[in-house]
Amino acid sequence: DAGVIQxxxxxxxxxxxxxxxxxxxxxxxxxxxxxRQTMMRxxxxxxxFNNNVPIDDSGMxxxxxxxxxxxxxxxxxxxxxxxxxxxxxxxxATSERDQLSGANVLTFGAGxxxxxx
Amino acid sequence: LAKxxxxxxxxxxxxxxxxxxxxxxxxxxxxxxxxxxxxPSQGPRFIIQGYKTKVTNEVASLFIPADRKSSxxxxxxxxxxxxxxYYCLVVLWGSSNTGKLIFGQGTTLQVKP
Numbered sequence: 001d002a003g004v005i006q007x008x009x010x011x012x013x014x015x016x017x018x019x020x021x022x023x024x025x026x027x028x029x030x031x032x033x034x035x036r037q038t039m040m041r042x043x044x045x046x047x048x049f050n051n052n053v054p055i056d057d058s059g060m061x062x063x064x065x066x067x068x069x070x071x072x073x074x075x076x077x078x079x080x081x082x083x084x085x086x087x088x089x090x091x092x093a094t095s096e097r098d099q100l101s102g103a104n105v106l107t108f109g110a111g112x113x114x115x116x117x
Numbered sequence: 118l119a120k121x122x123x124x125x126x127x128x129x130x131x132x133x134x135x136x137x138x139x140x141x142x143x144x145x146x147x148x149x150x151x152x153x154x155x156x157p158s159q160g161p162r163f164i165i166q167g168y169k170t171k172v173t174n175e176v177a178s179l180f181i182p183a184d185r186k187s188s189x190x191x192x193x194x195x196x197x198x199x200x201x202x203y204y205c206l207v208v209l210w211g212s213s214n215t216g217k218l219i220f221g222q223g224t225t226l227q228v229k230p
Contacts, residue, residue, distance in 0.1 A: 108160025
């Protein structure tokens, strides 16, 4: 398996533009997580899905952020409109367990580094 | 609510054993403790996981006391390549019985020659 695949790896955009980040999970993994990492705030959980259904989106910072998982093979995180404070590395991670617990082992993608000018 | 506390940073020298302790006072009865390692410009990667007592793999050991309110990651004979950020992770359970996998601030380990 190629692991968790994220695209793009790097994105530079201007304030106000729409940004779409993509994630292809490992086949058979039931959980998909979106995290954001910055120096100031560390790794923050934004949202996670179980079997394509959003379970907890309380970490999504504002209505400008939205995430979808239309099928088991694909998820997107969209920011519209983007702002400079959204600059961060966005990670997608997946896990294969059928229940959420501390036993879940997360496999992370390489991340998408977003810079909003 | 489960929350983790770790030292912000640690220094060590090559060849030494390093122990990083994480406090998780409110860990749920059935939950595991998992540790991750993160290098710059990469996502975190799994190191080791345990429920109680001691777990050992080819990379590290994990010690968990009987009360499970803390855990200690032990890295034997560290090398320069072990310089990274280390996170312990538990589930944060909310009032709606929805859990979230929350990372703490992590411990930055600097290994010196």
